[in-house]
Amino acid sequence: MTFKNNLFSAPVAGLLVAATLMCGGAQALTENYETPPEQDPAKVLDGKQLGPGYAVLSPVRSDGFLRIYQLQTDLGIERIEGDGLLKLRLSELKVLVALESLKNDASFVDGLKQAAMKPVEFVESTVTDPVGTAKSTVTGVGRMFSRIGKGVEAAVSGKGGSPADLAKSITGQAKAERELAVQLDVDPYTFYKPLSDKLNETASVTTAGTWTVSAITSLLPGGLIVNVARQADNFRNLIVDSTPAELEERTAAAFRKAGVSEATISRIAANPFYTISEKAALAYQLQAMPGVNDLDIIASKAGDADSRDIAYFQLRRVVLLETYNRTVSGLGDIKNVSEFPIAIRRDGIAAIVLPLDMVSWTQNVARSFSAMHEGLANLPFPPTGVDFLITGDLTPIAAERLTAFGWEITGNYPMPAGPVH
Secondary structure, eight states, X not given: OOEETTOSOHHHHHHHHHHHXXXXXXXXXXXXXXXXXXXXXXXXXXXXXXXXXXXXXSOBEEOSSSEEEEEEETTEEEEEESHHHHHHHHHHHHHHHHXXXXXXXHHHHXXXXXXXXXXXXXXXXXXXXXXXXXXXXXXXXXXXXXXXXHHHHHHHXXXXXXXXXXXXXXXXXXXXXXXXXXXTTSOTTOSOHHHHHHHHHHHGGGGSTTOOHHHHHTTSOTTOSOOOOHHHHHHHHHHHXXXXXXXXXXXXXXXXXXXXXXXXXXXXXXOTTSOHHHHHHXXXXXXXXXXXXXXXXXXHHHHXXXXXXXXXXXXXXXXXXXXXXXXXXXXXXXXXXTTEEEEEETXXXXXXXXXXXXXXXXXXXXXXXXXXXXXXXXXXXXXXXXXXXXXXEEOHHHHHHHHHTTEEEEOSOXXXXXXXX
């Protein structure tokens, strides 16, 4: 058996090996299931269980796959499932607190006051005389003209966004809001309403006088502005420069380039558990794996997500798989094994790459991984080995059982830097 990335200390690994050798291999392995351990949030989060505006309550529980957190904020206690969603929420809270601190700057408050009525006045004239107002606003800018024309028609007919949404687009506030969010490494389309409202309020100041996004961020504490690699920067620019409608079109085009079916594209587009930005991230990560066959199997599974935690898990999984394909070992095909997409590397080894937090040998975990193990063995051309890579930890019992399958285990594999936590 092989353990990589120092997942277990030498004594633990040695005990597992010794137990297997002395008792005759797999037959000696425990048949018992286990209750996932409860953990101290201070240890899980390296002392970051407390921060401005939040506290992660003890204990941290698990279902055998993901950790389950209780996050206390001024709004009450929120249940958050998974390390990824917790990291996302904590980053959002950090930005929310920072933006709230802008109320201490007198010039910023004056800017808010100046901006307060401008969007309302503009929308009123737009709805009264949409053609005249649009002409005076966009003369000479073809792309903007096309965008505003569609927006005005929708607002007047009642079939599209609200007049307030239209005003934000025409005045540039909508783009400023996207730029501000991206500069602060949060999703401009976040589901977290307190942050969404605060981004909207903060960006409104750009409609008053000389305020710019750079002027706003210059007032914020150091360390909030994110420097990223070129690939991530290109994606961030895409989010900033695209309206929601344009982003949806570009997302669909990226899915098509990745070989995703129209039916799957439609399901993902209609799925309410991903933000618009996250759907784009899914598409562009899949497009970044041009040599991998049958990516529609993974995309389809993502489209099936029927809760926020499953959706974010699927998103993290695609990001992790793209990273694995690029940095660990090239992938050849995606196989549907026991209703679960598994990648087969070009060298014939199966890659089960998952953003799991704490794997414990519960009945559900045992059933799931046993089904994968049997399904791989029943493929017309079974893999020559299995690389099981996760972002978190395993209990000794879980490691014992998976090692008995002949799987090579890698734990504590980091998610790549980027907008997906």
